[in-house]
Amino acid sequence: MPVSLPPTFDLWSEHDFCTYVSGVIAAAQQAGCQFLSVGAALPAIDPLRVMAALMHASGQTDHFYIEQPHPGEIVAACGRVAATVATGEQRFQALQGFSEQTLNHIWAAAPAEPRVFCQFAFRDAATTAMNRAFLPRWQIIQRQGHAFLTLNGRLDGLSSSEVSLWQDWQLLWSTLASVLETPVSSPPPLAIALPSLAEQSQSFIIGVNRALKLLDEGLLEKLVLACTTTIEHPTGFNWLGTLQNLRQQYRNCYVFSVGSNWQDVFLGASPERLVSIGDGLLWADALAGSRPRGQTDHEDQTLRHGLYHSPKERHEHQVIVEFLCQTLDQMGMTCEFSTEPRILELSNIQHLQTLIQARVCQPIHILEIVAALHPTPAVAGYPRATARYWLSHLEQFDRHGYAAPLGWVTPQGEGEFIVGIRSAHLQGQYAHLFAGAGIVKGSEPEREWQEILLKLQAMISALA
Numbered sequence: 001m002p003v004s005l006p007p008t009f010d011l012w013s014e015h016d017f018c019t020y021v022s023g024v025i026a027a028a029q030q031a032g033c034q035f036l037s038v039g040a041a042l043p044a045i046d047p048l049r050v051m052a053a054l055m056h057a058s059g060q061t062d063h064f065y066i067e068q069p070h071p072g073e074i075v076a077a078c079g080r081v082a083a084t085v086a087t088g089e090q091r092f093q094a095l096q097g098f099s100e101q102t103l104n105h106i107w108a109a110a111p112a113e114p115r116v117f118c119q120f121a122f123r124d125a126a127t128t129a130m131n132r133a134f135l136p137r138w139q140i141i142q143r144q145g146h147a148f149l150t151l152n153g154r155l156d157g158l159s160s161s162e163v164s165l166w167q168d169w170q171l172l173w174s175t176l177a178s179v180l181e182t183p184v185s186s187p188p189p190l191a192i193a194l195p196s197l198a199e200q201s202q203s204f205i206i207g208v209n210r211a212l213k214l215l216d217e218g219l220l221e222k223l224v225l226a227c228t229t230t231i232e233h234p235t236g237f238n239w240l241g242t243l244q245n246l247r248q249q250y251r252n253c254y255v256f257s258v259g260s261n262w263q264d265v266f267l268g269a270s271p272e273r274l275v276s277i278g279d280g281l282l283w284a285d286a287l288a289g290s291r292p293r294g295q296t297d298h299e300d301q302t303l304r305h306g307l308y309h310s311p312k313e314r315h316e317h318q319v320i321v322e323f324l325c326q327t328l329d330q331m332g333m334t335c336e337f338s339t340e341p342r343i344l345e346l347s348n349i350q351h352l353q354t355l356i357q358a359r360v361c362q363p364i365h366i367l368e369i370v371a372a373l374h375p376t377p378a379v380a381g382y383p384r385a386t387a388r389y390w391l392s393h394l395e396q397f398d399r400h401g402y403a404a405p406l407g408w409v410t411p412q413g414e415g416e417f418i419v420g421i422r423s424a425h426l427q428g429q430y431a432h433l434f435a436g437a438g439i440v441k442g443s444e445p446e447r448e449w450q451e452i453l454l455k456l457q458a459m460i461s462a463l464a
């Protein structure tokens with residue numbers, strides 16, 4: 001990815017913008033680039049509101065939003081300059097190829113690097129639309145009190161001229177101005193009650209009992225069984241309001257939203273990072289073992305103590321730590337982590353968490369690591385092939401994007417991917433919710449079902 005200096009033009013002047021951009025286009029064409037990236041740095045803004053307003057103003061509803069837990073980075077992207085879809089076992093490689101091809105041929109003249117955004121389905125065999133990657137038209141990255149605005153364009157076809165880039169830039173500016181002038185208002189949660197889940201509960205308990213037999217027979221060490229339910233609301237769901245609620249309720253989760261049209265959005269507040277790489281350092285999270293939060297300090301502490309000292313929960317957790325370390329080790333990385341897990345406290349639930357760190361010594365693309373790690377025993381089970389086999393028999397529904405990776409890639413092949421749990425697909429007047437629980441020896445079916453309800457409730461109470 002060739003890089004030139006960020007702009008010094010007057011951001012508001014068409015003449016200055018076009019003069020600057022025609023220079024960038026010429027340089028990019030000379031370098032044989034297919035794409036270009038220009039932009040500016042501003043004081044902090046709310047990337048979510050700007051992205052939503054841009055989607056409305058432009059009619060371009062392809063989007064990707066992810067907010068790291070505090071005090072983290074917020075990334076919002078919308079519109080589509082280039083995109084691809086894939087399916088089958090080679091889907092990770094296919095999207096890696098697209099990311100490399102795109103980001104190697106982009107002339108980057110913006111203060112923040114351009115990124116390619118990716119979403120995957122849980123299963124290899126899912127429809128192509130579920131596995132997709134795109135280079136957005138607009139990208140907003142907010143970190144350390146600054147907002148980095150980026151406009152990407154294509155150098156072949158219609159969008160290559162400075163005039164059309166100016167129009168896209170101007171739309172960004174006018175949207176930004178309108179967002180700054182409009183006070184924040186978000187609709188309150190809909191206060192939907194958890195529906196009766198008699199059928200789901202029955203098939204979940206049957207599944208858990210079957211899993212316990214398989215565990216006893218030594219065929220499995222862990223199986224993560226999930227459940228789904230659909231909530232209907234006659235006027236549909238407010239996507240932005242739901243995200244605002246998730247942001248407020250789950251400050252130490254990754255709040256995310258991804259989709260290609262208003263009628264089909266996948267969003268949630270996931271506590272689980274799959275892997276991130278930055279400046280040659282890799283991080284992966286082992287997250288498993290759960291208890292509800294207590295109503296009082298005393299109850300909370302008792303539950304936390306129970307979680308921390310439960311051999312069953314510690315074993316369930318350890319399976320993931322070992323899987324992550326072994327897989328990364330096979331890829332040439334040496335993992336470092338604390339031998340004692342810590343407790344991650346969310347507003348409704350608490351988990352055992354181990355942060356694993358490794359130095360990336362030889363060049364490796366983050367999507368190669370995502371391909372090797374997905375699905376981890378945190379969302380499928382162990383051994384993986386057996387767990388996948390039993391999931392396809394015991395779960396009577398498609399997981400779609402639930403428990404699958406989503407994230408972004410940089411021109412250096414670094415990036416960040418999270419696991420799409422605590423999530424919902426919003427499709428018109430329907431919200432399809434998913435939640436799962438890890439089953440190991442000693443799991444009690446009724447207790448695991450209560451955990452599922454707790455996880456579903458988290459998403460339901462944010463729906464707006």
Ligand SMILES: C=C(O[C@@H]1C=C(C(=O)O)C=C[C@H]1O)C(=O)O
Pocket residue numbers: 224226272287288289290351378379403421422434435436437438439455
């Ligand atoms: C599968 C989910 O969560 C996973 C299962 C957990 C458990 O069983 O203790 C905890 C965190 C996640 O790894 C989910 O939330 O749907």
